[in-house]
Amino acid sequence: MSRHPEVKWAEREDKVYLTVVLPDAKNSKVNLDPEGIFTFSATAGLDNLYELKLDLHDKVNVEESKINVGVRNIFCVLEKSDKKWWGKLLRGDAKAPHYVKVDWDKWVDEDDDTGGPGDLDLGGMDFSKFGDMGGMGGPDEFDDSDDEGIIEVDKPEDKKADDKVVGEGETAETKVESLQSS
Known part of the structure; x- marks a missing residue:
């Protein structure tokens, strides 16, 4: 069988x-x-x-x-x-x-049949320009260097008295140190 x-x-x-x-x-x-x-x-x-x-x-x-x-x-x-x-x-x-x-x-x-990846019509789209799109920039858009100050972020209205906000000129390291010592 x-x-x-x-x-x-x-x-x-x-x-x-x-x-x-x-x-x-x-x-x-x-x-x-x-x-x-x-x-x-x-x-x-x-x-x-x-x-x-x-x-x-x-x-x-x-x-x-x-x-x-x-x-x-x-x-x-x-x-x-x-x-x-x-x-x-x-x-x-x-x-x-x-x-x-x-x-x-x-x-x-x-509806999606294009004959395969080689036949895919992308309407003349140039993928090399994707880095120039707003908010999706290249490597210089977000600089992670330590010499910049931390930007202050607004917290909701109902802040507790002991909430600490990073102030202008205060770096992340000094903020962490001050939080640890308190």
Whole structure:
């Protein structure tokens, strides 16, 4: 009796990412049919047989699709025949099997699809000017040198009589010393 490996999937308008998670797979056989039939078989573990047949939502371009059999998984980039969103991986109205899961690491919503980080349109934004934005200046905006006095901060109206406020010309060190001695 064969088992089913875990399958993760994500899509873009023009392709589907399919990952068969099966560490140490041996004798892997992957077949992709233009009609959208994806089959997989391999052995793993103690020579357990893993098989999979997925009836994909629509047709795929077999010649443009890529399959990489790795040590931990089998990663497939399946090119769709028609550039359109499927919304689900498999044909029909039935719920996807328990071993088919969304790959949230690769998932992009239809509204957010930009084709990948290299195609990201930032509208000509120049990131080198971010340091010049008000309140977000460079290293000289906040000077931590000790030779400046402490700025007095107003406290709420209901001050206690023993609350101490750092006065003008008083440094943090002298303030701490005076607080410790009192």
